[in-house]
Amino acid sequence: MAVHAHPDDESSKGAATTARYVHEGAEVLVVTCTGGERGDVLNPKLKDDPHILRDIVQVRREEMASAAAHLGVQHTWLGFVDSGLPEGDPLPDLPAGCFYLEPLEVSTEALVREIRRFRPHVITTYDENGGYPHPDHVMTHRVSEAAFAAAGDPEAFPHAGEPWQPLKLYYIGGFSSERIRTFHEAILAQGKESPFDEWMKRIEGRPERELTTWVPCADFFDARDHALRSHATQIDPDGFFFAVPNDVQADLWPTEEYELAVSHVETTEREDDLFAGIPATLAEADALSLRPRREPVLDRRTASTVREWK
Numbered sequence: 001m002a003v004h005a006h007p008d009d010e011s012s013k014g015a016a017t018t019a020r021y022v023h024e025g026a027e028v029l030v031v032t033c034t035g036g037e038r039g040d041v042l043n044p045k046l047k048d049d050p051h052i053l054r055d056i057v058q059v060r061r062e063e064m065a066s067a068a069a070h071l072g073v074q075h076t077w078l079g080f081v082d083s084g085l086p087e088g089d090p091l092p093d094l095p096a097g098c099f100y101l102e103p104l105e106v107s108t109e110a111l112v113r114e115i116r117r118f119r120p121h122v123i124t125t126y127d128e129n130g131g132y133p134h135p136d137h138v139m140t141h142r143v144s145e146a147a148f149a150a151a152g153d154p155e156a157f158p159h160a161g162e163p164w165q166p167l168k169l170y171y172i173g174g175f176s177s178e179r180i181r182t183f184h185e186a187i188l189a190q191g192k193e194s195p196f197d198e199w200m201k202r203i204e205g206r207p208e209r210e211l212t213t214w215v216p217c218a219d220f221f222d223a224r225d226h227a228l229r230s231h232a233t234q235i236d237p238d239g240f241f242f243a244v245p246n247d248v249q250a251d252l253w254p255t256e257e258y259e260l261a262v263s264h265v266e267t268t269e270r271e272d273d274l275f276a277g278i279p280a281t282l283a284e285a286d287a288l289s290l291r292p293r294r295e296p297v298l299d300r301r302t303a304s305t306v307r308e309w310k
Helices: 015-023 050-054 056-071 104-118 134-151 177-187 195-204 219-229 246-252 282-290
Strands: 002-004 028-033 074-080 122-125 168-172 213-216 255-263
Touching: 002 134, 015 056, 015 177, 015 213, 028 056, 028 104, 028 134, 050 056, 056 074, 056 219, 074 104, 104 134, 122 134, 134 168, 177 195, 177 246, 213 246
Parallel strands: 002 028, 002 122, 028 074, 122 168
Antiparallel strands: 168 255, 213 255
């Protein structure tokens, strides 16, 4: 199960990994917490398209369906409303009724229901900073962690289905400084202008997160890009996502990265598979998930360090 904040996040963060696991026979469910209703149209070619401006909600749903088809994943909407990205000094208040302002127990129960229905062994989501400090990304992290802990507890949300304990929780590594630097230098070496110049300035001196897992998935970069382009309102086809050809990416950086946050199974220090340590047979893995709640073998979660929004 991959838990994301908005439609398009599933295609820009961990998409090749999900496509690989679907190809190998795993069931993958993408849970999108909000409808992306307040997202700007970021593709300059579509900014004035009357169809998009008339019904952005329906457009985002159609884009999401197309992306899910390219990745081969199942998909569900958690049903909350996009909080938007506040800008200005001072920052404006967030809109009433948005995802970030929902009581945590309300959004947690909604995700617990999906976990108990789908019964995943592995969940991926964002780190405590949301990957980047968007209110919905930070809330997605909080909800995912709370639901991961509650799903296996028979006393938590007893009307939300039979208890089910996922075995591993990962934070999506996404755009590590090392990866961006590798692509930036490769573009410069070709004598071209790099779209990562500003990015390099932002990450200078920023400490790297402690990644644990590198999933080889270069064979599925094309599927990832098809899914990305499905989100035409959000993804510029001439933007940085497509600056490095996929065959070059496969040589330079053939993996997607993750940070193992919580594990109920023993695993290795450096993984190449999100299912590392989970029994190979479904029956054994299910038996682990149905055991009474216990303390995790590994728990690397840290408190959120981002600011709070009103």
